[in-house]
Amino acid sequence: MTRTRRRIAAGSLLAILLAAAPSVVAPTSVVATTWTDLAWPLAALFLVFEIQAWISLPGKWARIAGERVAQATTAITPPDTSSYLDAVDSALGLPPEVRAEIRAELSDHLDDSIEALEAEGLDRARATREALARLGRAEELARQLRAAHQSTRRLLAGAAGGVWSAGVGMIQGYLAVLGLIALSLNLGVLILQRSVDAAGVSWNGIKIGPSDLETITALLCVMAWVPAFVAGRRCVRASSRLSRRKARQLRGFWAIAGVAALGWLVTFQIGVQQSWLVVPCELGIPVLFAAGALLRPDASLHLPRSRSKLALVPAAILVGGLLMGTAVPDYGSGKDSLMSWPSDSVLGYDRVAPEGYVPCAPGLPPMTTDGRCVVPLGGGTLGINDFKGPWAGQWLVDGLKQAPFTSMRIEVWRALAGVSAWDMTDTVGFAVDPRSAAPYLIEPATLDGYFRIPADLGSHHQRRWLVFVTGVGSDGRRYRLGDPLWFGTTFTGTIWDWLTASD
């Protein structure tokens, strides 16, 4: 079996394992259920890039460029030709494998030439001098050979090969890291499950798996660091090999190109949740690519045995962080009971409409334990991305038609900095005025309420909002009607949008 076939077989096996392992190892884990959705597409992608081993595009470009892989020769060079060959070698300015090939070829030529001249009757010294003279000055020969190798054709092949190698290296590396972490996570979950079971602790109330979008996004970005570093190295190496130029001649170009291309990609094109945690992780990708291109890309990456174990430390931190840091208590249906809405004094309104003050609509059960009717959300959905641009929606008000409220409006309150989803209690602050308020229009025919908030909530870094309906009662005071709803405007734009957003 050839090396290529072995590589494909191993890759295919790994792809199948990636797809099957989580559900086999830890079928009840959260990771298994989420991984199952991703595994087959990822496995298919992995197979595609394994097939690349068959196609071997850089190899094709190499053939197009007329390149051949250097092979060692065992030519025996007379001592007095060595200095000539050394002079040619040092003036060539080509990659080491190409220089070795040229040196071997010239050495063979000198051997033949000297032998032929000796056969003509010249002594060894004169034959050597004559053979060297026929080749001409070493520097001139090296210059001509360099010009022959560093053609525009090869430069273009090097550019294409560099881009291809970087892309393939990035995707293959990312999939490999993703797969390894998924397998490690499942193994960790399995161990944890067994340990918890052995300790007789109920699983009820414990949830494993990243539930914080910000953390997940940051970890996914960090997972791209190593592939980016390797991609930078592979890019320079492939480009150097194909273009017949030294790696140190090319690495600056590829570092700048990588920072520009990947920087542009992560800054302007990839819209994920942004935060002070995520942005540096995203920008780390082009930085690591540049580091891979600049830091001796033609040297081996082998660590000394004594330090090789250090490479496991970041991997352990990453996997441990995913496993331990995201194991958050899941309070299930009781979660809401841990939260209380801001009191009227915090929000500055007189009071919540008392029980029975807002009669419930027929068919709409009370939503709170104290019997008040909650104005149910209907119509427009309030997902993260709905905060992009003016916010419009529909809020059903069946039942409110009977309520003696006037000047009804929808209000959006902004949480102060540092308020998290779990802090919406009486003790934490919200802005003293609504960020936005809009008239609440009731359609007489359908009794549906409509609102349209002109603000673009998604352009703000602020992440927590309270949204609720108020109305002025018959006593002239404004009441909060029902419980408010809170939303997190997690910023899902690009880095650029996030950096330029107002606070």
Next chain:
Amino acid sequence: MRDGRIRGQLLKGTTPLLILSVLRDGELYGYEIAQRIREKSGGAFNPGEGSLYPALHSLESEGALQAKWGESDKGPRRRYYQITPAGQKLLAAHEAEWATFTAGMIGVTEPSHD
């Protein structure tokens, strides 16, 4: 011309044609190519060995030649060159160009019989 040999200056530009021509019959390594050119020209052409290898590598870069390492009957491994289909086309183009050149040259240099 000295000792029946063509001056190097006159040979300039013809090296690719000479190389491709001698490789038409089969693969050869560098030293053999130089020898074959000398033999086939009756010793008239003695291409500078310093320009032979750059020309070979240049033709290889262009895809006109394919090189591979192989065993030789003299012992050490040699780098053999073989003409490719692209090289055949290039050779045909060079030959046509050369034919035009020589015809023109003869036309100009032959004494007029008017």
